[in-house]
Amino acid sequence: MKKILLSLGIISVTAVLVGVSATGAFLTDSEVSAGNTFVAGAIDLKVDNESYYNGAVSTSTTFGPSDLDNGFLFLNFRDLKPDDEGEDTISLHVNNNDAWLCMDMSLTSNDDVSSNEPELEAGDETNGDGAWDGELAGLVNMVWWVDDGDNVLETGESLLSDGVQTISGFFGEDKMFSADLADATTNVWTNEPGPVTGSQTYYIGKAWCYGTMTTNPLQQDGGDQGRSPIGPDGGGFSCDGQLLGNESQTDAVTIDVAFKAVQARHNPNFTCKDEGPRFANITVVKTVINNDGGNNATSTFQLFVGNTPVTSGVSVEKLPGTYQVSELGASGYEATYGGDCDANGSVTLVAGNSYTCSITNDDIRPNITLIKNVVNNNGGTATTTDFLMRVNGFLVPSGGSKSVDSNTNVAITEDAFSGYITTGISGSGCPANLGDIFTLDEGVAITCTITNDDI
Numbered sequence: 150m151k152k153i154l155l156s157l158g159i160i161s162v163t164a165v166l167v168g169v170s171a172t173g174a175f176l177t178d179s180e181v182s183a184g185n186t187f188v189a190g191a192i193d194l195k196v197d198n199e200s201y202y203n204g205a206v207s208t209s210t211t212f213g214p215s216d217l218d219n220g221f222l223f224l225n226f227r228d229l230k231p232d233d234e235g236e237d238t239i240s241l242h243v244n245n246n247d248a249w250l251c252m253d254m255s256l257t258s259n260d261d262v263s264s265n266e267p268e269l270e271a272g273d274e275t276n277g278d279g280a281w282d283g284e285l286a287g288l289v290n291m292v293w294w295v296d297d298g299d300n301v302l303e304t305g306e307s308l309l310s311d312g313v314q315t316i317s318g319f320f321g322e323d324k325m326f327s328a329d330l331a332d333a334t335t336n337v338w339t340n341e342p343g344p345v346t347g348s349q350t351y352y353i354g355k356a357w358c359y360g361t362m363t364t365n366p367l368q369q370d371g372g373d374q375g376r377s378p379i380g381p382d383g384g385g386f387s388c389d390g391q392l393l394g395n396e397s398q399t400d401a402v403t404i405d406v407a408f409k410a411v412q413a414r415h416n417p418n419f420t421c422k423d424e425g426p427r428f429a430n431i432t433v434v435k436t437v438i439n440n441d442g443g444n445n446a447t448s449t450f451q452l453f454v455g456n457t458p459v460t461s462g463v464s465v466e467k468l469p470g471t472y473q474v475s476e477l478g479a480s481g482y483e484a485t486y487g488g489d490c491d492a493n494g495s496v497t498l499v500a501g502n503s504y505t506c507s508i509t510n511d512d513i514r515p516n517i518t519l520i521k522n523v524v525n526n527n528g529g530t531a532t533t534t535d536f537l538m539r540v541n542g543f544l545v546p547s548g549g550s551k552s553v554d555s556n557t558n559v560a561i562t563e564d565a566f567s568g569y570i571t572t573g574i575s576g577s578g579c580p581a582n583l584g585d586i587f588t589l590d591e592g593v594a595i596t597c598t599i600t601n602d603d604i
Contacts, residue, residue, distance in 0.1 A: 194410035195242045198223055199300060201384070202235045214242060218470070223355070223406055229285075231390030233359045238300045241330075241351045241408060247344040248410040250330040250351075251421035253468055255428065256320040257457035258403045259286035285400035286316040288393060290362035292386065293328075295337045296354035302385025303369045307337060309353070313362045313386075316402060325428070325466070329421040330408075344413035360390020403456050407468040426501030428466040433474055434488070435461035436509045442554030443482065443512025443591045450478030450510065464503070471497045474506045481555065481592025482510035514552040515589035519561070521547035522600040529568060529603025537564040538599060555591040560584055561599075569601040 195214035200207040200223070209225045223237055241250065261282040293309040294302055309328050310319055320326050329335050330353075331345045338351055345351055356362075364386045411419055431454055435447045452459045455472040459465050474494040476484065486494045490506035498504060517540050521533040533547040539562045540551040553559050561574065562584050571583055579597035580587045589595065 190246050191244065192246055192248050192410050192412050193244045194248070194408060195244070196408055197240045197242075198237055199240070200235065200237045201300070202226065203233055207235065210237065214240075217408075224357075224404060229289075229359050231359050231393035232388060233390070234357065234362075234386075234388035236300060236356045236384040236386075237354070238296055238298060239353045239355065240298070241345070241353070243345055243347055243349075243410050246347040247413040248347065249332045249344050249413055249416070249419045249421070251332070251409045251411075251424070251427075252328040252330055252353075253407045253409070253427050254320070254326045255405045255466060255468060256286065256316065256324040256402070257405055257455075257465070257467070258401065259283040259317070260401045260403075260458050262399045262401050283400035283402065284397040286320075286402045288397050289316050289357055289359050289402065290314065291316060291319060291355065291357040292362065292364060294354045296352040297371075298350070298352040299370065300354070300384065302354060302356065302364060302366050304366045305369050306354070306366070307340075309337065313364060316404075327421065327427065332420045333418050334420055356384060356386050358386070358388035358390065360388055360393055363387045363389075403458075405455075405457075405468045407470070427468075429469055429498035429500055430464045430503040431459075431467055431472075431489075431496065431498060432464040432503075432505045433459050433461060434505060434507045435476075436507065437482070438509065438511040441512045441514040441591075442557045444556050445479040445482070445510075445512075445591070450476045450508075452476050452508070467498055469498050469500045471495060474508070476508055476510075478510075479591065481513050481515075481590055483513055485509045485511070512555060513592035515555050515592065516550050516552045516594040517545075517559070517561070517589075518550040518594070518596040519545045519547065520596060520598040522598050523569075524572070524600060524602040527603045531566065531569060531601075531603070536566055536569075536599075536601060539563060553589065555593070556588055558586050558588060560586055561597060563599060566601065569603055572600045572602045574599050 196217055197214045198210060198212055198221070200210035210222055212221045215221050223239065226233070226235070243250070259281050290313050291310065292302070292313045295307045295309065297303070297306065330337050331343065334342055336343050336345070338345070366385050413419070433452045433454060435450055435452060437445060437447050437450070439445070447461050452461060453475045454465065454467060457465065457467070472495070474486065474490050474496060485508070486492055487507040487509065489504040490496045494506070496504055496506055519538045519540070521536050521538060523531055523533055523536070525531065538545050538547070541553065541559060543551055545551050561580060563571070574580065574583055574597055576595055576597040578589070578593065578595040583599065
């Protein structure tokens with residue numbers, strides 16, 4: 150969030166002096182102050198990240214100065230293995246005036262996702278299709294600290310977290326973590342209350358481990374930015390995941406991170422805690438309409454706000470910003486968004502407000518297209534229009550279509566035509582023989598070709 154600061158320029162006006170002599174001659178002198186200007190200052194917060202994964206630079210989570218509104222992520226690791234580890238140095242730049250800084254984070258899911266055979270054998274319960282039934286957040290440890298920009302944890306650098314904690318422990322029961330980085334009560338970089346200085350860079354370090362994590366702070370070197378977590382000295386911590394089992398396979402954890410800058414001038418008593426609501430509430434309501442044979446229920450569809458799994462009708466807290474509401478589930482349904490979401494499922498959340506988005510899914514009728522192929526290699530003269538093809542008894546001309554209810558018995562037939570035999574019916578999803586009973590899922594469209602040969 151950025152606040153605009155008005156910077157007042159000084160308006161200078163010079164008096165005009167006029168002298169009159171006794172002879173009647175006019176002596177004049179004028180001075181002009183041109184271009185008097187008001188220019189609004191700016192509070193423009195930019196964030197960048199230098200990220201390492203198992204000792205190598207992580208290109209998916211390393212990015213330059215950004216507004217964080219283009220999908221940039223501090224954590225984006227989708228194939229974790231026990232003993233994996235990572236370290237990030239987050240850089241904060243406020244241009245160009247002094248500002249207060251606050252950080253807010255929320256744990257948005259700890260999802261079991263699925264329960265494969267190794268997980269079940271390790272004692273994992275069957276996936277309950279909820280956002281909070283996973284084990285991963287209790288097995289990944291992390292530590293956050295005030296860094297000097299060299300990508301390593303060093304002696305004397307204060308911790309933002311309460312030492313090493315699991316993700317679950319770090320966020321606590323309310324699944325939130327807030328840090329007052331610089332306000333009227335504290336400044337984590339100077340250890341004295343006060344704002345950060347405009348146009349100066351400030352650093353926060355974060356390390357994580359899929360397993361047991363131990364901090365081993367390196368000797369303070371005064372901010373030599375040539376150091377990194379690559380090499381024998383490590384990054385100020387060690388990781389050991391060798392004792393982990395299969396219980397967290399396929400699990401997923403999602404986290405939202407937000408930084409906020411507020412002008413310091415004319416705002417001397419600002420505190421992050423007293424600012425007011427820092428999160429918004431959003432509820433996604435799912436409705437499924439099965440009026441054309443569909444048989445899927447609300448639970449068939451998995452709902453998301455951004456990358457956070459949510460449950461229909463259950464409110465969740467999210468950091469302010471613009472999010473895409475989406476779903477995964479059965480195909481063959483037409484989705485319509487409503488409520489506070491626009492037609493594409495986008496919604497902008499403002500702290501302190503509550504929002505409701507609806508997704509209505511209406512089942513789509515399957516469609517059957519019939520094609521007639523006539524083979525005249527024995528003197529026959531019939532054409533495609535001579536044959537009467539049917540779907541559930543309804544006539545369908547060659548090239549024509551008939552929609553049917555999904556999950557309901559269907560039969561393709563044709564009337565007998567003298568001097569011709571049916572040699573086959575072909576097409577993906579079509580029955581093996583004319584007259585066979587089959588069903589189609591919601592929204593499926595098939596094309597069946599019926600071939601007749603003259604006798």
